[in-house]
Amino acid sequence: MAYQDEITHMNRDELEELQLERLKQTAITCYENIPFYKESFDKVAFDPYTVETLEDIRKAPFTTKQDMRDSYPYGLFAVPREDVKEIHMSSGTTGIATVSGYTENDIHAWGDCFARGLGYAGTGKDDVVHVCYGYGLFTGGLGAHYGGLAVGAETIPMSAGNTKRQIKVLQSMGSTVLCCTPSYAMHIADTAIEMGLDPKKAFTLKSGIHGAEAFSDQFRENLEDKLGYKVFDVYGLTEVMGPGVAMECDRQAGLHVAEDHFFIEVLDVETHEPVPDGEWGELVITTLTKEASPVIRYRTRDITRIMPETCACGRTHRRIDRLHGRTDDMMIIRGVNVFPSQIEDVCTAFPEIADWYQIELSREGGLDIATLKIEIKPDFPIDEIRKIEALQKRLQQALKDELAIKIGIKVVEPHTIQRSEGKAVRVVDLRD
Numbered sequence: 001m002a003y004q005d006e007i008t009h010m011n012r013d014e015l016e017e018l019q020l021e022r023l024k025q026t027a028i029t030c031y032e033n034i035p036f037y038k039e040s041f042d043k044v045a046f047d048p049y050t051v052e053t054l055e056d057i058r059k060a061p062f063t064t065k066q067d068m069r070d071s072y073p074y075g076l077f078a079v080p081r082e083d084v085k086e087i088h089m090s091s092g093t094t095g096i097a098t099v100s101g102y103t104e105n106d107i108h109a110w111g112d113c114f115a116r117g118l119g120y121a122g123t124g125k126d127d128v129v130h131v132c133y134g135y136g137l138f139t140g141g142l143g144a145h146y147g148g149l150a151v152g153a154e155t156i157p158m159s160a161g162n163t164k165r166q167i168k169v170l171q172s173m174g175s176t177v178l179c180c181t182p183s184y185a186m187h188i189a190d191t192a193i194e195m196g197l198d199p200k201k202a203f204t205l206k207s208g209i210h211g212a213e214a215f216s217d218q219f220r221e222n223l224e225d226k227l228g229y230k231v232f233d234v235y236g237l238t239e240v241m242g243p244g245v246a247m248e249c250d251r252q253a254g255l256h257v258a259e260d261h262f263f264i265e266v267l268d269v270e271t272h273e274p275v276p277d278g279e280w281g282e283l284v285i286t287t288l289t290k291e292a293s294p295v296i297r298y299r300t301r302d303i304t305r306i307m308p309e310t311c312a313c314g315r316t317h318r319r320i321d322r323l324h325g326r327t328d329d330m331m332i333i334r335g336v337n338v339f340p341s342q343i344e345d346v347c348t349a350f351p352e353i354a355d356w357y358q359i360e361l362s363r364e365g366g367l368d369i370a371t372l373k374i375e376i377k378p379d380f381p382i383d384e385i386r387k388i389e390a391l392q393k394r395l396q397q398a399l400k401d402e403l404a405i406k407i408g409i410k411v412v413e414p415h416t417i418q419r420s421e422g423k424a425v426r427v428v429d430l431r432d
């Protein structure tokens, strides 16, 4: 039995009944305890006492990141401060951070959600969970940590950074599960190789629980090849909890949403109307159990789709597809919409190219110019300019075939693209 199997296999009618009961409660709690929600519900005449079906929540207004910023720090809390036991914040690259609060129950629910995903990966009491997501205000470290504790595994709070030490501890503690961003997992693997180790032999890893950033199927395959383990995608965001909102099972075919804790909608990016299952749109999340900072219809800006079929693993919680990226990650290059992950898909399929890349956007004469910086693998025998030029041409053609735009290719010296300990910086925008 994996962790909370009985919940992840719940009969769908019962699950939806539970969702409805929790949804009604959440809407009322928000209305009664958070002035922001009282005002915003009243503005559109949404009466939380009349919610009768799950669809009724569509009458409620959205909550945006800006609403959260405007309410910084405690404006969206539904409980008195003495009931708040933990705080996390998003990094807030564009200014004020968003805050998420947790009561004791919220922390347990969070651990449960992450632990389910660890269970999907076969993790149990005999495992050693090595957590090198950052600890601190970022939700990655502690979210994975609470999950590790909930499944009863030995949990190592490494946090991110000091890669050589990570490698030593992975070896000496016999870690079996690696929790970090996919780009940091790649950096650990590459560093181990540079140290003369074969990560497949040096480590005893069975699985990696990787998320917090988009990564292509090819990147995943390259990681699995290097580390000799299986990669499971994990999705989450600070505003609604942190990692564990949705996690992948061993079918590697989409992420099961913890539907007893979250109600999801996928909406057309422009009309904000729901799209049919199977179609891509923006993920909107309503929390169903969060006590300290519940959220109604949070616009995640993440693009995904609800996978229409039931998963072959037998779990009844619906799956969302792996994320392409965020609406705000999408680059418009000469009128064509491009996600960094589409570029990653193409370049990581070239065996000569290292798994590090960066896209630089600039503007020349009013036109957008995209340049893809890549490194060649240090052990790949390309020492002639002629061969490098041929590689550049092949890559440029492959990108053109895939994306219908011309992207400049710049081969840079090994190790010049910044390695990440957390989320990788894939796009550098030098336009005004």
Ligand code: DLL
Pocket (backbone or CB within 6 Å): 090, 091, 133, 139, 140, 210, 211, 212, 213, 214, 215, 233, 234, 235, 236, 237, 238, 239, 242, 243, 244, 300, 302, 323, 325, 326
């Ligand atoms: O990244 C929480 C997290 C930590 C998730 C560890 C998974 C593992 P934030 O820093 O608030 O929280 O960033 C949330 O990251 O809206 C997505 O755009 C992106 N993201 C998270 N997970 C994935 C994923 C954490 N599996 C934002 N694939 C989200 C693609 C992801 N993007």
